[in-house]
Amino acid sequence: TQLLEQSPQFLSIQEGENLTVYCNSSSVFSSLQWYRQEPGEGPVLLVTVVTGGEVKKLKRLTFQFGDARKDSSLHITAAQPGDTGLYLCAGAREGQKLVFGQGTRLTINP
Amino acid sequence: DSGVTQTPKHLITATGQRVTLRCSPRSGDLSVYWYQQSLDQGLQFLIQYYNGEERAKGNILERFSAQQFPDLHSELNLSSLELGDSALYFCASSVALFGNTIYFGEGSWLTVV
Numbered sequence: 001t002q003l004l005e006q007s008p009q010f011l012s013i014q015e016g017e018n019l020t021v022y023c024n025s026s027s028v029f030s031s032l033q034w035y036r037q038e039p040g041e042g043p044v045l046l047v048t049v050v051t052g053g054e055v056k057k058l059k060r061l062t063f064q065f066g067d068a069r070k071d072s073s074l075h076i077t078a079a080q081p082g083d084t085g086l087y088l089c090a091g092a093r094e095g096q097k098l099v100f101g102q103g104t105r106l107t108i109n110p
Numbered sequence: 111d112s113g114v115t116q117t118p119k120h121l122i123t124a125t126g127q128r129v130t131l132r133c134s135p136r137s138g139d140l141s142v143y144w145y146q147q148s149l150d151q152g153l154q155f156l157i158q159y160y161n162g163e164e165r166a167k168g169n170i171l172e173r174f175s176a177q178q179f180p181d182l183h184s185e186l187n188l189s190s191l192e193l194g195d196s197a198l199y200f201c202a203s204s205v206a207l208f209g210n211t212i213y214f215g216e217g218s219w220l221t222v223v
Binding site for chain 1: 198
């Protein structure tokens with residue numbers, strides 16, 4: 001059983017479209033991170049959210065932490081081929097190691 | 111550049127052999143983590159060291175072992191290799207024992223033939 005469930009697992013859309021991916025859990029996290037991994041490379045940290053309800057923007061990417069700190073979403077506006085990759089969420093709990101979701105594999109077609 | 115260095119980047123070896131993967135964490139980071147990622151799979155946590163001591167163990171096979179040295183670099187030893195061990199192996203590091211942000215190296219591609 002995955003502590004962090006990401007959905008969808010796979011998403012393929014056309015350039016210019018908007019999309020949202022989700023990271024859900026029944027557990028409360030002290031913080032949640034989003035990473036992007038491109039093929040053959042290591043995951044790269046995009047953002048950390050800490051406060052329930054927090055919203056952070058990174059250019060065309062908007063990250064939101066749920067009010068109860070159990071879930072998060074990543075919304076991409078006007079997706080571009082450069083956004084293609086594996087998006088991983090990871091949750092931190094006090095005194096425990098980081099827990100990763102299984103990832104959403106995103107493909108943006110030109 | 112995350113500051114985490116892994117060597118080698120690519121490795122091809124035969125079944126039954128043994129290999130060692132090396133990781134240098136970011137300067138100042140005391141925690142080192144090892145992850146395995148098979149083709150089109152998520153990250154599978156293997157093991158964590160903090161300041162030289164093993165602190166958490168995941169789905170690591172008995173044929174695999176790791177250690178962290180006094181200078182904080184770490185090695186992952188994989189022995190009696192099987193075809194199914196072919197994967198990307200990532201090292202990551204953080205300052206704290208349970209860091210809420212960890213930084214990944216670029217990985218070591220292992221192909222077992």
